[in-house]
Amino acid sequence: xxxxxxxxxxxxxxxxxxxxxxxxxxxxxxxxxxxxxxxxxxxxxxxxxxxxxxxxxxxxxxxxxxxxxxxxxxxxxxxxxxxxxxxxxxxxxxxxxxxxxxxxxxxxxxxx
Amino acid sequence: xxxxxxxxxxxxxxxxxxxxxxxxxxxxxxxxxxxxxxxxxxxxxxxxxxxxxxxxxxxxxxxxxxxxxxxxxxxxxxxxxxxxxxxxxxxxxxxxxxxxxxxxxxxxxxxxxxxxxxxxxxxx
Numbered sequence: 522x523x524x525x526x527x528x529x530x531x532x533x534x535x536x537x538x539x540x541x542x543x544x545x546x547x548x549x550x551x552x553x554x555x556x557x558x559x560x561x562x563x564x565x566x567x568x569x570x571x572x573x574x575x576x577x578x579x580x581x582x583x584x585x586x587x588x589x590x591x592x593x594x595x596x597x598x599x600x601x602x603x604x605x606x607x608x609x610x611x612x613x614x615x616x617x618x619x620x621x622x623x624x625x626x627x628x629x630x631x632x633x
Numbered sequence: 634x635x636x637x638x639x640x641x642x643x644x645x646x647x648x649x650x651x652x653x654x655x656x657x658x659x660x661x662x663x664x665x666x667x668x669x670x671x672x673x674x675x676x677x678x679x680x681x682x683x684x685x686x687x688x689x690x691x692x693x694x695x696x697x698x699x700x701x702x703x704x705x706x707x708x709x710x711x712x713x714x715x716x717x718x719x720x721x722x723x724x725x726x727x728x729x730x731x732x733x734x735x736x737x738x739x740x741x742x743x744x745x746x747x748x749x750x751x752x753x754x755x756x757x
Contacts, residue, residue, distance in 0.1 A: 523677060544685075557738075557743040566747040567670075567729055573734065573741065610678050614741065615692065621693065622668070622742075625640040 525625035543611030551592035642751030655728030
C-alpha cells in the first residue's frame with residue numbers, strides 16, 4: 522500500500538488530454554511538500570518529468586504539466602502521443618516517517 | 634554529462650549478503666545527496682536509502698538495520714551493503730542523484746538522474 526494514491530491505469534486516444542491524480546495526506550502533500558513526477562517507459566529506468574509541482578526539466582515537452590492543491594496533485598498530458606505510453610509515478614516527502622521519500626503506486630497510461 | 638552505472642546484482646540465497654555499487658561520472662558524489670530506490674518485479678518504486686553530502690544517512694523501515702549506504706570519495710562511487718537478505722528484497726535497485734532546492738524557508742529534493750538499475754534476486 523503506497524503512501525501516495527494513484528489510479529492504476531488511465532487511457533486516451535491520440536491527441537486527447539488525460540490527467541493522473543496523486544492523493545496524499547496532511548503529513549506529505551498536505552504539509553506543503555512539493556510533488557514530483559517520473560515517467561518510466563517499458564524496460565527502462567524512471568526519468569524525471571515534472572519537479573516542484575509544475576516545473577519541466579529541459580527537454581520535456583510542454584504537453585506535460587503538473588499542479589498541486591491541498592492534499593493532492595495532478596499530472597496532465599495534452600495532445601497524447603503513442604510514445605507517451607508508460608508508467609507514471611508521483612513522489613513527495615513524508616514527515617511522519619524519518620527522512621522518507623514516498624512514491625505513488627504508479628499509473629499505467631495506455632494510448633488507444 | 635551525468636552518468637550513473639550500477640553493478641553487483643545477482644542471485645543470492647535468503648540470509649545472504651550483497652554489495653551494490655554505483656559508479657558516478659559528470660559530478661562529485663560526496664558533494665551531493667545520493668539515494669537508492671528499488672522496484673520489485675511488476676511493482677512500483679520504493680525509496681530505500683539516502684546519504685547526504687555531509688554524510689548523514691537515512692533508511693526505509695523495511696531495510697533499517699540490514700542495509701548500509703556508503704560512498705568512496707576517491708572512486709566517486711556509491712554503495713549499498715545488503716545483509717540478511719529476504720525474498721521481499723528481490724527488485725531492480727536504482728541509484729539516483731538528488732537535486733535539492735529551497736523555496737522560502739523550506740527545502741525539497743527530487744530524483745534528478747537515475748542509473749539503469751541492477752537486479753537482485755533473493756531465492757533458494
